[in-house]
Amino acid sequence: MLKFLLLTLHFYLYKKEQDIMSNILIIDDDIDLCNLMKHCVFNEGFTPLVAHTKQEAFSILSASSSVISLVILDIMLPDGSGLEILSHIHNNWNFPVIMVTAKDSLEDKVIGLRLGADDYLTKPFNLKELEARINALTRRYKLNISPSDSENNLLQFNTISIDRATRSVICNDTNVTLTGREFDILLCLSSSPNTVYTKKQIYESVWQEEYFYDDGSLMSIICKIRKKLKDCSPNINYIETVHGIGYRFNKEA
Incomplete structure (x- = not known):
């Protein structure tokens, strides 16, 4: 009996571990496309959550943000703009966002990226491409950090601490809320302080x-x-512009 209880507990803990950060939220009012995207999400090993309106999206984000790995977001929704949702995510959480939209102008893409989107797909798109982008973004954001590596994951400079494991930034004892893209850029520069990086790099x-x-x-x-x-x-000023070349993180700041 004890052995059975231990096995049951082990399975429960394993299942709970698998459930953490294992959902992808799809926000799109096209039901047929949502069904196709759900298959992509399943194929990549995640559980899809679906919202067809802005209101539904806000409700799911409010209730389930701690177990969301990624958001697939359409700009055009029946009760408002997906850009409002993107801005809300940008201001509150750190998971990546793929925008999917019928709008294919450069201006729309730039607005989305500036508001914090991590990637952009124009409808119609190949579902294999969506799967590849889901895989790339979730792999990049996945935290496979062992406790013994914790010291190596903390970068400290004067008033700022950057934690690779929790993807968090503390500045003068204040939590700095960054989007996923902002954190990645800061980490890129601060991982090799005083090194000058070009925009291309x-x-x-x-x-x-x-x-x-x-x-x-x-x-x-x-x-x-x-x-x-x-x-x-x-x-x-931690991030310095090197005119004509690019940027560097100044660890002596």
Whole structure:
């Protein structure tokens, strides 16, 4: 009997561990497309949560944000703009967002990326491409950190601490809320302090795709990171511009 109880407890704990951060939220009013995207989510080993309206999305985010690994978000919803949801996610959580939309203009893409989206797909898209992007983003954000590595995962500079494991930033004892993309850029620069990175190097390291042109989105995100750090440490400029080349993280700041 004791052996049975121990096995049951072990299975329960294992199941709870598997349930943590194992859901992907799909926000789209196209029911047929949602059903197809649900198959993509299942294929990548996640459980889909589905919202067809902005109101449904806010309800699910409020109740289940701690177990969401990624959000697939349409801009055009029947009761409002998906950009409002994107902004809400940006201000409250750190999980990645893939935008899927019928809007294919460069301006729409830039707005989405500047608001904190991590990736962008234009309808109609290949479902295999969606699966590949889900895999890439969740793998990048997945935390497989053992306790013995905890010291190696903490970067400390003057007034700022950057924790790779929890993807968190503390500045002067204040938690700095960063989007996933903002955190990745800060981590990219701070992992090799005083090293000068070109825009191309930062983009290809963080976005994991080839850099073709400068649309201003990287500069915009870096400006947001600087502002958030200066709000809690106004006299220190951690991210310096190296004119004509790129950026570096100043560990002597």
